[in-house]
Amino acid sequence: MFRKRxxxxxxxxxxxxxxxxxxxxxxxxxxxxxxxxxxFILFVIIPVVYYFSNERSFKAISFENKAYFEGVSTFFILLxxxxxxxxxxxxxxxxxxxx
Numbered sequence: 359m360f361r362k363r364x365x366x367x368x369x370x371x372x373x374x375x376x377x378x379x380x381x382x383x384x385x386x387x388x389x390x391x392x393x394x395x396x397x398f399i400l401f402v403i404i405p406v407v408y409y410f411s412n413e414r415s416f417k418a419i420s421f422e423n424k425a426y427f428e429g430v431s432t433f434f435i436l437l438x439x440x441x442x443x444x445x446x447x448x449x450x451x452x453x454x455x456x457x
Contacts, residue, residue, distance in 0.1 A: 365418035368408055375404050391449060395442055407434040 379396050386392050409415070411430040 367418045368405070371408055372400075372404060376400060391446070395445065398441075399438060403434060403438045407431060410434075 379400055383392070383396055407430065411427045
């Protein structure tokens, strides 16, 4: 017997990510830098990861090529982490009065 592949649409990924980010945001002290980082992740990183991990398409992911999906996801997670650290360091270095 063949198992049916589970397909995940962009809408499911986006709203699940938004929900998890909202939970994360509840436990952080409110600051505009945190808000900018969260919006950057939600509106830039998540769609880009979905697009590239889905062979340059926004149709539902079928997880056929698991190694490719994990590689692309890991790359964008590392890229996001580096960008958040870089943004935080640059802001704290060049604009300490804004913090």
